[in-house]
Amino acid sequence: MTDEQLALQAVREAQGILEEYLQPRPRNNERVILDRLVEVLERPELLVAINRMQRGL
Structure with missing residues (x-):
């Protein structure tokens, strides 16, 4: 699962x-x-996925 998918799943939940x-x-x-x-x-x-996404900005 990608970082974006993990974040989207968490938001949906x-x-x-x-x-x-x-x-x-x-x-x-x-x-x-x-x-x-x-x-x-x-x-x-x-948390790891969000951190990676933030660093990618």
Whole structure:
């Protein structure tokens, strides 16, 4: 998977988590949502890919 594909996949996953959170229902799971977002956005392979893309600019 390319760096761009890894980044796009992470953005899609993060968007899905946020869409789920924004559904109209009682919210008492903010910490769970935050933990899920951090899990997606702090993946080591994603961080390396983003670093490589930034250096390529």
